[in-house]
Amino acid sequence: MLLVILGFTMMSKSSFACSVLYYIDSKTGKIYAVNNEDYWYDVKAYIQIEPNSENEHARLWYGWKDFAQGGVNEKGFFFDAAVTPEQMKIEGYGNPKNNLGNELLAKCSTVFEALALLEKEKIALNKSHMMFGDKTGKAVIIEWVNGERKLHWIEGNKLIMTNYLLSEPEAGNYPCYRYESIEKRIEEMEDSDEDISLLKVGNTFGSAAQAPRELKKGRIGGTVYTSFIDITNSKFFLSYKLSNQNVVKLDLTTEFSSPKRRKIKLKD
Secondary structure, rough: HHHHHHOOOOOOOOOOOEEEEEEEEEOOOOEEEEEEEEEOOOOEEEEEEEEEOOOOEEEEEEEEEEEEEEEEEEEOOOEEEEEOOOOOOOOOOOOOOOOOOHHHHHHHHHHHHHHHHHHHHOOOOOOOEEEEEOOOOOOEEEEEEEEEEEEEOEOOOOEEOOOOOOOOOOOOOOHHHHHHHHHHHHHHHHHOOOOOOHHHHHHHOOOOOOEEEEEOOEEEEEEEEEEEEEOOOEEEEEEOHHHHHHHHOOOOHHHHHHOOEEEEEEEO
16 A cells, blocks of 8 residues: 655655654545654664553554654544754753653643643753644644744644754754655645545655665664554554555554553564
8 A cells, every 4th residue: 555655765964854744635624644754774663552541542652762753542633753953941841751752642632732731741842843733633833942932833734844943944954855845745646636545645755755874884774664644534554664565554443442552563
């Protein structure tokens, strides 16, 4: 299904340059989310699935070392994050000391609940920004720039996040060919008048992936995985290391109804 990975050719100037898209099909109202996670190829990445409980939502997140890089829960709330140029810390706020992504997915059903949780716990990231999206069509990118919180809400039917600060592009990583490529491919997809699907939305990331290459003393870096989420229909796909063979396919309705936690190690 996920032939999207065959389309990449370009490389980013940044070694770990992630890309995230939240997209609403304007004809059907269906909501999709796609993410490229770029990092060292030797990282032990995995998918973690947690069941619901009296106080926590069932959830799926992907990442490594007990830290969620992104994910989605049973309520259709989605989040992801991307590294940005470092900013000054905000007085009274700080970076999380726990698995923030897991906490967001466990406790939040909507974008507004997630924003409230960050404020309650006085969290302000100074080296990255985050995207929140939910099943109602609300989506936002939250940044902390020049000592202030900045919110960039979805306009129209798409929200794109890479590695430059929308609030202050001049801080670095801008212009971004990956951002521009995704925008262009979305426009081409919509102009085609063909039915839009998760695969077609995923194909907008064709030039945003990073092929593996040696970056430091024999260490290989690139796109570790690409996640594809059909938020409306609760479907999840993940392609590991740009491979059409190493693809995880999950029905989230089934996964979230299970009372057992599950860890899926990503392997070649």
